[in-house]
Amino acid sequence: MNTIPILKLGEYLLVSIQVDMHDRLALQLQDELTSMLVKTKSRGVLLDISFLEMVDSFMGRMLSNIAAMTRLLGAETVVVGIQPAVAITIVELGLTLPNVRTALNVDAGMEILRRLVDFSDQKGGYECQQE
Amino acid sequence: MSVSKSDAATIQNTEDIVRLRQRVRDLMKNEGFSLVDQTKMVTAASELARNALVYGGGGAVLVEVLKEDNGRTGLRLIFEDHGPGIADIDQALTDGFTTGNGLGLGLGGSKRLTNEFLIDSSPGAGTRITVTRWM
Numbered sequence: 582m583n584t585i586p587i588l589k590l591g592e593y594l595l596v597s598i599q600v601d602m603h604d605r606l607a608l609q610l611q612d613e614l615t616s617m618l619v620k621t622k623s624r625g626v627l628l629d630i631s632f633l634e635m636v637d638s639f640m641g642r643m644l645s646n647i648a649a650m651t652r653l654l655g656a657e658t659v660v661v662g663i664q665p666a667v668a669i670t671i672v673e674l675g676l677t678l679p680n681v682r683t684a685l686n687v688d689a690g691m692e693i694l695r696r697l698v699d700f701s702d703q704k705g706g707y708e709c710q711q712e
Numbered sequence: 713m714s715v716s717k718s719d720a721a722t723i724q725n726t727e728d729i730v731r732l733r734q735r736v737r738d739l740m741k742n743e744g745f746s747l748v749d750q751t752k753m754v755t756a757a758s759e760l761a762r763n764a765l766v767y768g769g770g771g772a773v774l775v776e777v778l779k780e781d782n783g784r785t786g787l788r789l790i791f792e793d794h795g796p797g798i799a800d801i802d803q804a805l806t807d808g809f810t811t812g813n814g815l816g817l818g819l820g821g822s823k824r825l826t827n828e829f830l831i832d833s834s835p836g837a838g839t840r841i842t843v844t845r846w847m
């Protein structure tokens with residue numbers, strides 16, 4: 582049974598989806614990513630889908646789920662590398678991917694993660710002061 | 713118009729959906745469809761195959777390469793299942809309508825992603841959906 586590798590990159594996790602996933606594999610990735618997030622206390626997830634040749638409603642739901650779950654675990658997800666043809670198709674399909682942050686590539690995604698994590702640290706500090 | 717290539721496959725599990733996506737991709741690449749055309753049709757195929765699996769209890773798909781007399785090439789997919797059928801097709805086609813736990817985008821989205829879209833379904837008799845994308 583093949584799995585999707587999850588790499589630890591400093592305080593972030595990097596997932597690069599390199600294969601056309603069947604549904605079970607996609608669900609397995611959700612599970613493994615959340616347990617890895619808790620285990621490594623990572624603050625962010627970079628989900629690189631530049632090798633993905635299509636995003637259908639099932640995959641869109643999975644991306645939204647991953648973003649929602651990581652947020653509940655105190656982390657942020659940025660999806661990077663959506664191919665232009667895939668982006669066109671996502672729009673025509675009608676997928677809006679609410680709550681999913683995206684960036685052009687891994688570098689830009691990393692930059693967004695850094696800012697998001699800094700911001701949530703500041704916000705946390707501010708709320709503490711108020712009490 | 714003639715059918716220049718044709719093959720059938722069953723849709724019994726989600727691996728079959730992956731195989732169909734790859735089959736559609738390969739055929740369209742070979743015929744010279746643009747990357748955007750390929751991606752749209754592969755996505756529609758994925759949606760309709762999953763519907764046949766989830767709601768139709770599994771089914772079959774016929775994949776056809778079409779040649780028009782004027783030389784135009786098309787790819788046609790005919791999905792068939794013997795599930796419960798669709799009682800209200802307009803409602804099923806409405807974005808956001810789902811009886812499962814989906815987003816309700818599969819049918820309406822597939823219609824937008826293809827050039828021809830035909831649903832033939834009645835309650836109890838199953839569902840046949842035909843989609844075509846022309847080059």
Ligand SMILES: Nc1ncnc2c1ncn2[C@@H]1O[C@H](COP(=O)(O)OP(=O)(O)OP(=O)(O)O)[C@@H](O)[C@H]1O
Pocket residue numbers: 638639759763764767768793795796797798804805809810811812813814815816817818819820839
């Ligand atoms: N082959 C089928 N047999 C019976 N009912 C179907 C079939 N295909 C679709 N339907 C019905 O039409 C509804 C809408 O389908 P559609 O694909 O648009 O959305 P969905 O499958 O519910 O969600 P999504 O595709 O966004 O994950 C389904 O919820 C189901 O009730």
Ligand SMILES: [Mg+2]
Pocket residue numbers: 759762763814817818819
């Ligand atoms: Mg569907």
